[in-house]
Amino acid sequence: MPNFEYPALLWLLILIPIFCLRNFKENSKVSSKHQYSNTELLTSLPKSSREKFLSFVPWLHIFALTGMIIAMAQPFVKKQRLSEQSQGIAISMVVDISTSMDFYMEIDGDKKPRMEVAKKALMQFVLGDNDKLTGRPNDLISVITFARYPDTLVPLTNAHDALVDMTNAITTSTRPNEDGTAFGDATALAAAQLNHYETSLGLENDTIKSKVIILLTDGENNSGSYDPLMAAAMAEQWGIKIYTISIGDNDTSSLVNDEGKTIQFQQTIVSTDWTLQAMAQSTGGVFQKAHNFESLHKIYQSINELETSSLQRVIFEDKQAVFHWPVLLSLLFIFLANIANATWLRKQT
Structure with a gap:
């Protein structure tokens, strides 16, 4: 179980539910540049795979933010040597x-x-x-x-x-x-x-x-x-x-x-x-x-x-920093989000 050098920074994680709620509301909105008199037939149509993954990018951003907050708290593990x-x-x-x-x-x-x-x-x-x-x-x-x-x-x-x-x-x-x-x-x-x-x-x-x-x-x-x-x-x-x-x-x-x-x-x-x-x-x-x-x-x-x-018997306790793991995961999430935005999930104008 990791420990944290600056555990107070973990309070920033309370922002994550706010971003999740905002992301959910934005995805639930139906927006279109075209006006239709009746959309009942359209709502019954099955969603394409692209539509299903439209919320994928915002979630990647949220995961990246979570990883950065955890990295800022400087996690470390204790290793005991006898x-x-x-x-x-x-x-x-x-x-x-x-x-x-x-x-x-x-x-x-x-x-x-x-x-x-x-x-x-x-x-x-x-x-x-x-x-x-x-x-x-x-x-x-x-x-x-x-x-x-x-x-x-x-x-x-x-x-x-x-x-x-x-x-x-x-x-x-x-x-x-x-x-x-x-x-x-x-x-x-x-x-x-x-x-x-x-x-x-x-x-x-x-x-x-x-x-x-x-x-x-x-x-x-x-x-x-x-x-x-x-x-x-x-x-x-x-x-x-x-x-x-x-x-x-x-x-x-x-x-x-x-x-x-x-x-x-x-x-x-x-x-x-x-x-x-x-x-x-x-x-x-x-x-x-x-x-x-x-x-x-x-x-x-x-x-x-x-x-x-x-x-x-003498017990030596060493601290090994592990903040690089959440940083690497955050960078990976940002990279995937940018790739998705530039290719399959790019916004159509």
Whole structure:
């Protein structure tokens, strides 16, 4: 439905009925230059096609006038355009790849290495599982792996399919001199990268809603230069929240050695859980423990619910002028009227 820039001009349309009435009266008059004593026989004669269309030209003039009045009122149509502006989260996934991640844990009624369980849970967290995990389509995500030394596997990116492909290729550390657990250094690296990305691109109040580190480990920090609590203090100063996950169980775990033999050992509660809990609490995050795939999946589900992306919908409204259509119709009516007056319906003198 069109709107009008100057709707008051539409009041001129009240002139149209006046012209219609005048046209009707003129057409109803019988005029002739010849005088007849009796016209009864003439009135009973059928009208020719030309006589039937004699009023055609005045009506064309009326239609043209109507179109011009409507065009003067400047009709336009409104077009709305919806734009979605997402404000995502910058997430750094910090994953332990020390040899202890080869220990087996339960997944779907089977036993698989912790590394495989962690990779599957990470994939579902990023891409979604078509159920309770919706994925993180609006977020920038990076992956940092660590054993004795931290390493950036995938920098911050929104190419999540490529990130998952690279994550699926992760293996535990195979070099003895590189084995260990340095999640303090890995956390410090992740916090520095998140802070640098935000400040270097000037995104403090733009596309990044918050910055998050998700640290997954199964061991005690025994390597590296940074104390875990020192790294957490850095993250807290830069406004970065840390979620910590301790993967393992309190019973027995098993490791398959190079000879194919399964080694059973007793797992004990150490100070690692206290350290991870302190890291999370100091930055506003949460510490949780996972002993199988199901519990790890629930942890990622809770993080997914706590860290939500915002989607702002902005409606843009454009005005598109359409006055040219009534102008073109009016010109067409005038053209037809002039053609009719000059040819078939011309007045005979």
